[in-house]
Amino acid sequence: MGRSSKDKRDIYYRLAKEEGWRARSAFKLLQLDEEFNLFKGVSRAVDLCAAPGSWSQVLSRKLRGKDKSEEVKIVAVDLQAMAPLPGVTQIQGDITKISTAQEIIRHFEGQSADLVVCDGAPDVTGLHDVDEYIQAQLLLAALNITTHVLKPGGNFVAKIFRGKDVTLLYSQLKIFFSSVTCAKPRSSRNSSIEAFVVCQNYSPPEGYVPNMSNPLLDHSYDVDFNQLEGPNRIIVPFLACGDLSAFDSDRTYPLQLDSSKEYQYLPPTQPPIRPPYQQACQLRKNNLLAKEDSPSDLPSVSFHSLAQ
Numbered sequence: 001m002g003r004s005s006k007d008k009r010d011i012y013y014r015l016a017k018e019e020g021w022r023a024r025s026a027f028k029l030l031q032l033d034e035e036f037n038l039f040k041g042v043s044r045a046v047d048l049c050a051a052p053g054s055w056s057q058v059l060s061r062k063l064r065g066k067d068k069s070e071e072v073k074i075v076a077v078d079l080q081a082m083a084p085l086p087g088v089t090q091i092q093g094d095i096t097k098i099s100t101a102q103e104i105i106r107h108f109e110g111q112s113a114d115l116v117v118c119d120g121a122p123d124v125t126g127l128h129d130v131d132e133y134i135q136a137q138l139l140l141a142a143l144n145i146t147t148h149v150l151k152p153g154g155n156f157v158a159k160i161f162r163g164k165d166v167t168l169l170y171s172q173l174k175i176f177f178s179s180v181t182c183a184k185p186r187s188s189r190n191s192s193i194e195a196f197v198v199c200q201n202y203s204p205p206e207g208y209v210p211n212m213s214n215p216l217l218d219h220s221y222d223v224d225f226n227q228l229e230g231p232n233r234i235i236v237p238f239l240a241c242g243d244l245s246a247f248d249s250d251r252t253y254p255l256q257l258d259s260s261k262e263y264q265y266l267p268p269t270q271p272p273i274r275p276p277y278q279q280a281c282q283l284r285k286n287n288l289l290a291k292e293d294s295p296s297d298l299p300s301v302s303f304h305s306l307a308q
């Protein structure tokens, strides 16, 4: 695929580069905010699973404003290292660990967060049931951390895969938030089962003590949640959000969107700092990467032998 064909195929990937976002996902958070006004009155925010950092960029630009308010505290957590961002404190850590929750609290000097967002995703395997299960585990880990750091009345936004057991997750979230909505921003492809739960007004059950246990692993949940009826059945509203005139993430657009402006290829805003393909790039730079079509032209150094 040529450098410009991805620009043509994926309009939000291209807009992200034009506007200086590290990833196209920035538009998902921006469109969720358009619908739910998530950033109003927020001065302490947590971005879970933040790398490469486009949601943290959105938080930094929106919360700190033009005067770069020093009052605002943003903490970003990810397993992977992330290039620095103005006004964002980074923790390289695992959101399934209590130590990560404690470190976030330390950064807020004992105060609670107003907003927690989580765009976490595991490396997908392509086996849908497995991917949905792991995504649900990650969401529950994010919820657990949230119960340690979010103030009562605060909001939580997280990526969810709308698989067949999603009702169980909705029910679990409803225990902690008075309002739970499932939202699909325009920039999230229709072809993807990804959506976002927007959980508003954190109000844990009386006497609830935050912990990191995972109710999905507790086998007392031996209920088919889709069969529940009456008040036991929770129907979470589904909302398509983002301006209807916004670009459609499933459509292919021409390279020249505006007839008065010529298309120009832009490199990504922040290339990965430690990509898994780094070694291959190094080999290519030194012309040591084996080429299938003309093996006799190259020195006999294979990827495997250099890795040792």
Ligand code: SAM
Binding pocket: 022, 023, 025, 026, 048, 049, 050, 051, 052, 053, 054, 055, 056, 077, 078, 079, 080, 093, 094, 095, 096, 119, 120, 121, 122, 138
């Ligand atoms: N919101 C980010 C942005 O806008 O740039 C993109 C997030 S990316 C889709 C998902 C991230 O989840 C990856 O960077 C991955 O390292 C992170 N992740 C997955 N499991 C995690 C865990 N247990 N703890 C922390 N981060 C995790």
